[in-house]
Amino acid sequence: MIRSIDVIFSPDLLSSICLEGKTVVVIDILRATTTITFAIANGATYIKPVLTPERAFAIRQKQPNMLIGGERYGKLVDGFNLGNSPSEYQRSVVSGRSVVITTTNGTRTMRACMSAKQVFIGxxxxxxxxxxxxxxxxxxxxxxxxxxxxxxxxxDALFAGSCVNALCQGQNDVCLTDAAKTSQLLFQTHHQQVFESIQNSDHGRYLTSIGLESDLEFCSRVDLVDVVPVMINGRISLCDVF
Amino acid sequence: MIRSIDVIFSPDLLSSICLEGKTVVVIDILRATTTITFAIANGATYIKPVLTPERAFAIRQKQPNMLIGGERYGKLVDGFNLGNSPSEYQRSVVSGRSVVITTTNGTRTMRACMSAKQVFIGxxxxxxxxxxxxxxxxxxxxxxxxxxxxxxxxxDALFAGSCVNALCQGQNDVCLTDAAKTSQLLFQTHHQQVFESIQNSDHGRYLTSIGLESDLEFCSRVDLVDVVPVMINGRISLCDVF
Incomplete structure (x- = not known):
């Protein structure tokens, strides 16, 4: 039974939050958590999020079979196998492979949530x-x-709001924080224009400006896959709970 | 002519924001900026926001005529003249006096905004x-x-949204960030229930729980006074621009 839902709008706001014993969902719609979800759905063995390109290169040096993916300010990093467009992570590319990923925003959040009881990727x-x-x-x-x-x-807030909304269906006694209520409002206002909202967002407009508009459509697809990635000891793999 | 409006939801998110050359409005509806606005409207000479009660006591030791006000976790600090309920700052108490104020949230934000071109209190x-x-x-x-x-x-976001909404009236070319748009949505949804929104907020419920419900009604009053406090060199006084 879910009793309380909070939404934290930035990893920079985590310092005063106790994650111990809590279930956490990390969100980076544009694009890290979308990419990771798609990679896991396409059979990637596991994803290891790291903070820097240097760390990614160091890991591949020890494990040459690993792929390196990610971005800095939206763009491919020299020497990486893959960028951060989810559509790159097709079954033919990632099935049976492990991938080290480093991105500007998302992987930092994943690393910051490691003290939680459970960390899912949404x-x-x-x-x-x-x-x-x-x-x-x-x-x-x-x-x-x-x-x-x-x-x-x-x-990210829109997606959090879509989850808050779904989790509250038929439950009257869920305690929502101010941030959770605001996320829900955002979703309730824009649920019929998810793609347009993403397109008009600050990050959406930036990605469009660097030629990545097609990613926005991909990242807006609801229920394209039926998997939940879970992070355990710093590795993200398929959750087999359900 | 206003060209862009941003809203920052927490002083903890200021580290990556350049305030130089910008006009900043500090918001702490419950209750520091409401209290300061009321104190300035009632003739306080100036307000000096400081980070700790120790700093406040040290200043009063040098300038015994100053009042000390504020709170920690909503409650009066031992040895302070005043708490953080705006209604305490009546003309009979503050007219012609200077006040050192330290609060859990608001004064921290004011200090963090000192590099801006202009800092107003809203x-x-x-x-x-x-x-x-x-x-x-x-x-x-x-x-x-x-x-x-x-x-x-x-x-705080609701108030920011009320300002965004007012500033955008009749202007088509104002660039709003994601946070500014979300604040505006919050206001547009709740503008007829400002008091109820504050009452149902996390902080509103906390203040009610410690017996300060009457402050919520006070802090919801729109246009009670016709002043704008401005912070210059760490001192907040009456803005005489208009």
Whole structure:
């Protein structure tokens, strides 16, 4: 039974939050958690989020079979196998492979959430599957948005709001924080224009400006896959709870 | 002519924001900026926000005529002249006096904004006067919410949204960030229930729980006074721009 839901709008706001014993969902719709969800759905063995490109190169040096993916300020890093467009992570590329990923916002959030009891990866791609897993979760759920360079961003809050809305269906006694209520309002206002909201967001407009508009459409797809990635000891793999 | 408006939901998100050359409005509806607005309207010479009670006591030791006001976790600090209920700061108490104030959230935000070109103090009490001043401001306005212990809070975002909404009236070319748009949505949804929104907010419920419910009604009053406090060199006094 879920009793309380909080939404944290930036990893920079985590310092005063106790994650111990809590169920956390990390969100970086544009694009890390969308990419990771798609990679896991396509059979990637595991994803290891790291903070820097240097760390990613060091890991591949020891394990040459690993792929390196990610971005800095939206763009491919020299020497990486893959960028951060989810559509790059097709089955033919990632099935049976492990991937080290480093991104500007998302991987920083994942690393910052490691003290939680459970850490799930959420995106519109796996919304339904995520809700099924969260419905079985413990009393306290915290959605942690990656934001954009530390700042609030619409697409992450919108997704958090879609989860809050789904989790509250038929439950009257869920305690929502101010941030959870505001996220829910955002979703209730824009639920019929998810793609347009993402397109008009600060980050969406930036990605469009660097030629990545097609990613926005991909990242807006709801229930494209039926998996939930879970992070255990710093590795993200398929959650087999359900 | 205003060109862009941003809203920062917590002083903890300021580290990556450049305030230089910008016009900033500090918001702590419950209750520091409401209290300061009321004190300035009632003739306080100036307000000096400081970070700790120790600093406040040290200043009064040098200037025994100063009053000390503020709170920690909503409650009066031993040895202070005044708490943080705006209604305490009546003309009979503060006229012609200077006040050192330290609060859990608001004064921290004010100190963090000192690098801005201009720093105004906003509250529902002086909404109309603030908008008149901001209409003459420079191209970039940033509303900085104090939040509650670093976290997003509804009442500050709601007030930021009321300002965004007013400043956008009749202007088509104002660029709003994701946070500014979300604040505006919050206001547009709840503008007829400002008091109820504050009452139902996390901080509002906390203040009610410690017997300060009457402050919520006070802090919800729109246009009670016609002043704008401005912070210059760490001192807040009456802005005489208009």
């Amino acid at each position: 995106s519109f791609l796996n919304l339904g599957a995520l809700i099924r897993v969260l419905d079985q979760a413990n009393n306290h759920i915290i959605f942690v948005c990656s934001g954009r360079e530390g700042q609030f961003c619409t697409e | 509250s529902f009490l002086n909404l109309g006067a603030l908008i008149r001043v901001l209409d003459q401001a420079n191209n970039h306005i940033i509303f900085v919410c104090s939040g509650r212990e670093g976290q997003f809070c509804t009442e």
